[in-house]
Amino acid sequence: MLYTSTRDNSVALSSSEVVVKGISDDGGLFVPRSLPKLSLSDIEELSGLSYPEKAKRILSLFFTDFGTEELSACVDRAYKSGRFSDAEIAPLKELDENSFLIELFRGPTCAFKDMALQLLPQLLSAASGRAAQGRKIMILTATSGDTGKAALEGFRDVKGTEIAVFFPLNGVSPAQRLQMVTQEGSNVGVYAVRGNFDDAQAGVKRIFCDGSIKKKLLENNILLSSANSINWGRLAPQIVYYCSAYCELLRRKKLRIGEPMNVAVPTGNFGNILAAYYARELGIPIARLICASNSNNVLSDFINTGVYDKNRSFYTTLSPSMDILVSSNLERLLYSLSGCDDKLIREYMDSLSQKGRYELSPEIFERLGELFSAGFADDRQTLETVGRIYREKGCLIDTHTAVAVKVYDEYRKSTGDSRPVIIAATASPFKFADAVLSALDGGSASSGLDAISALSELTGLPVPEPLGGLYSKKPRFEELIDKKEMENCVFRQLSL
């Protein structure tokens, strides 16, 4: 199978090449030229398999230039026993008769990004033999929180790779900082940058675009790449858990084969919900995709009006991983809904970068509305939902998951559509313990480890191991740098 670019249909690359390159030279995103299909009997067959075995079957449809043994080894390393705190990897938890949370936070950093970032480094390491002439791959990542840690955990000690993460001094929570600066591994570097996320992000972009840096690295057999969520190697592993969830509903006899489910996803960069769309394209029966935003509701406005407009206030919310105004992965959906119209996508994206907005054609808007519903929840509604779900269902959810639960409830009330739904639970409630605790007990103002312990005491739930141990770990990376020192850090880390 070959991949092309959303901005240039003449591009044709192998899956190894797209994983190594990350983004197309024209600025577009890589997508399969045609999507594989699963028949209903394929899906029934999948139902009998373990999560890793399902992953191997599904991913082999997309990573066609990987050997079967090779891909199988990648998947086994990513989901090996002990990496995830539940043997099912992404277990389904019943909220009520027809609503199910799919817990995507059982990995080493307690957020759903582990589902893909445990696997991407393995794919990249394997692909580099074919697509990078065996060069070492240097991953550069600017992070506002969850991605940096998940990437560090995924890439630590992976053969043929090195990773440097830059986080803004004033832009990550104390727990997120601690998670990163205590990172273990022989091929990792973590740097606090004076400034905000945009400063760190701009510094990384500058390194990527600097010809002389690229040349010096190439002379030393090193290739730059990124672990950003626009990499196809991050998106494809996310398709697996939607297929797996459908199989599990079949197994529990909530659905008969062929009957569709709904899916609701707390959304930021549009990666997670796009994976559900691709699962549907693959043949998994899905009726509606319900997109949930926080107060940064650019996506829900877009789905409801057909106008994407990022000219609006930016809010810092209690669901920070969804605080985003430009959802990069949306470009892939538009490409698909437009019937692969690369020229139209270029027009939309030009308009977005010049005017900060674009408006869908009536035909594409109609197609969007046939598949997607959308809504948003503000911080007050988010906390109210965390509290209510705990009281009524005895189930503790984090602030991101609560946004999706709330938006789904509204959807169900206004449409009467009560078919079985999978709601993506994207983080452990202990990862956002301060906010979750305040939703339960109303007033307490503890933070950090105190909030984590108090939450555990109040609910009787154990603290996830990676978070509990965090506060007794010794920081390894205490360096604070200026933006202009970033490239020197990269060279030093590579001993150049």
Ligand SMILES: *Cc1c(COP(=O)(O)O)cnc(C)c1O
């Ligand atoms: C990244 C993240 C999201 C948003 O996912 P997208 O794929 O960017 O839409 C939601 N919740 C949590 C906890 C996250 O870390």
